[in-house]
Amino acid sequence: MTLDLWTITKRTAFYALVVFIVFVAVFPFYYAILTSFKSGTDLFRVTYWPVSFSWDNYISVLSTGSFPRNLLNSVFVASVTVLAALFLAITASFALSRVRFRGRSLLLMTILAVSMFPQIAVLAGLFEVIRFLGIYNTPWALIFSYTIFTLPFTVWVLTTFMRDLPIEIEEAAIVDGATPWIIIWRVFLPLLWPALVTTGLLAFIAAWNEFLFALTFTSSNATRTVPVAIALLSGGSQYEIPWGNIMAASVIVTVPLVVLVLIFQRKIISGLTAGGVKG
Amino acid sequence: MAHIELKNIRKSFGLVDVIKGVDLEIFSGEFMVFVGPSGCGKSTLLRLMAGLEDITSGEMSFDGTLVNALAPSRRGIAMVFQSYALYPHMTVYENMAFGMQLAKSSKEAIQERVEKAAELLQITPYLSRLPKQLSGGQRQRVAIGRAIVRDPKVFLFDEPLSNLDAALRVATRLEIAKLHHAMNSATMVYVTHDQVEAMTLADRICVLRDGLVEQVGTPLELYENPQSLFVAGFIGSPKMNFLNGEIASKFGANTIGIRSEHIEIADRDGSWKGKVVHSESLGSDSFVYVDIGMSGDPVIVRQEGTRHHNPDDAISIAPIPGKIYRFDAAGKPLKH
Incomplete structure (x- = not known):
């Protein structure tokens, strides 16, 4: 009997903790959604349930200023970053996991070391590089810098995954007459989907949310990405903060990420290599 | 159909000598079995023949042509791996067709060869399945089928039966023996540590020990006239x-x-x-x-x-x- 009581207590405590964590994680976003549908002075009345409902904030944020343009910039920058990072990471990780060469582990450590620098430490240097390349205030500046910061992670994850692919499959492909290029794209890539989806998604989220580089490497409304655009949203006067618009914009930028994760979580399945080799 | 000649073949991995000077002749159409205890270099020797490892020194020729520097796909070989090594994301048909696709053969030619091989191995019903939907024995038959489709001059088998259970091993052994009869023009080289497989399949057996050839001969020659204590102890159960x-x-x-x-x-x-x-x-x-x-x-x-x-x-x-x-x-x- 005492044992049952103890079990119940434990279980209750566990779910209480779960509820608490979910609440802390979700409440700010819930409140943002709530606020985004309010208008006028309702904004400043604290309510926890929807009391009024209007699309005004959404209409205003999407129809005035450069927000739609910023949204497109973000989509473009994040997508190209993901494609560039995955392409480079796939080819690099093939070499790092499958080709024996001198200094391979040193190179891997160096790649990892790159990711240890804080963004702010390389900001000035990167700024000079971007000015030198003549891509300042273009989406390419962001794509360039995001790819640099995403690569260490993508390369490491993909190298680990590729190292685990059975060597015999590669050898069978070699005997079948496959070049390294064909091995990568027609044999390994289909087996790497789970890893590609995971790393691609994380790279996308990182590029989508990035603020510091976006603020530094762009200077006009037309080239900004969403995080900077939201931060710089201004109201009618310098003393008015357009909370409604900011909340609507925040919801708009969050929804694509939620949708992406929901779509791709089904793809992140294990056991894709099942059946290829013994077992 | 290929006459294989190995002249003083050596292979070292770094400082470790694995193959220490092997001279061997494998006749056209012959079923040659490499047998020996684990670590004797038999698999390495097979991989040297496949071209998956580089020869450190010595000469290897197929039909008189030096193949030392030739890529595996250019040697006219096909290999069956111990772990099957099928492409997990391709159907049985695609697995068998992959090599010919890469060689840019016509669709009709590919289909004809794949279906013929499938029929020979009785895997026609499984052509549209994925490897994970097959049993171990079926997978190994697919791997053998993939080798047949390539229509190689030399078949290389690397312990193809080791992952199968005892009953299946005997059945698949029989398949391989039948295959050898059906394709009597192809040279087959087969690596095993199981001397029963060696005795039952081989035209000739090559017993390897510590990277050197201990004795080469027909199964009965080895059984009746072992040229060393090692061969005498290794052959026979x-x-x-x-x-x-x-x-x-x-x-x-x-x-x-x-x-x-x-x-x-x-x-x-x-x-x-x-x-x-x-x-x-x-x-x-x-x-x-x-x-x-x-x-x-x-x-x-x-x-x-x-x-x-x-x-x-x-x-x-x-x-x-x-x-x-x-x-x-x-x-x-x-x-x-």
Whole structure:
């Protein structure tokens, strides 16, 4: 009997903790959604349930200023970053996991070391590089810098995954007459989907949310990405903060990420290599 | 159809010499089996032939053409791996067609060859399945089918049966033997550590030990005329009985070897007295393990039919005259 009581207590405590964590994680976003549908002075009345409902904030944020343009910039920058990072990471990780060469582990450590620098430490240097390349205030500046910061992670994850692919499959492909290029794209890539989806998604989220580089490497409304655009949203006067618009914009930028994760979580399945080799 | 010649082939991984100078000739259409204990270099030698490893020194030629620097796909070989190594994301059909697709063969030609191979191996019903939907034996048949589709001059098998259970192993062994008959123009090289596979499949066996060829010959040559103690002990099941010391000196040898079927249970002049350690009845024949007071393994005696012996029973065994192998201190056979 005492044992049952103890079990119940434990279980209750566990779910209480779960509820608490979910609440802390979700409440700010819930409140943002709530606020985004309010208008006028309702904004400043604290309510926890929807009391009024209007699309005004959404209409205003999407129809005035450069927000739609910023949204497109973000989509473009994040997508190209993901494609560039995955392409480079796939080819690099093939070499790092499958080709024996001198200094391979040193190179891997160096790649990892790159990711240890804080963004702010390389900001000035990167700024000079971007000015030198003549891509300042273009989406390419962001794509360039995001790819640099995403690569260490993508390369490491993909190298680990590729190292685990059975060597015999590669050898069978070699005997079948496959070049390294064909091995990568027609044999390994289909087996790497789970890893590609995971790393691609994380790279996308990182590029989508990035603020510091976006603020530094762009200077006009037309080239900004969403995080900077939201931060710089201004109201009618310098003393008015357009909370409604900011909340609507925040919801708009969050929804694509939620949708992406929901779509791709089904793809992140294990056991894709099942059946290829013994077992 | 390829005549393979290996001249003083060496292979080292860093400082470790794995193949230490192998000279070997494999005739066109022959079924050659490499056999030896693990670590003897048999798989490495096969991979050198496949081109998956670079030859450190020496010459390897197929039909007189030097292939040392030729890419695997250009050598006209096909390989069957121990772990099947099928492409997990491709159907059986795609697995078998992949090599020909890369060689830019026409769709019709590919289809014809794949279907013919599938029929030969009785895997036609599975052509649209993925490897994970097949059993181990079926997967290995697909792997063999993939090799056939390439229409190679040389088939290379790297312990293809090791992952199968005992019954399936026998069945697949038979498939491979049939395949060899069906494609008698193809040269086959087969690596195994199982001497039963070697004996049953091979035209000739090459026994390897520590990166060197110990003996090459037909299964019966190796069985009846082992050129060293090692080969004598490796070929044959159960293992040949070796006796040394006093008993061997009586025969003027350092070590004598005698197969279990060449020992009788009999009490006569020159017989060895001992006691039964253990006995096994397999139905068709029985094995008795006899301790005759020598150090080392008990002597194994084979008898036909079912015989039962109780442990610790006194027993007297005698070798059949003329069936004794004599070896000198270096493990080389002494002439009779």
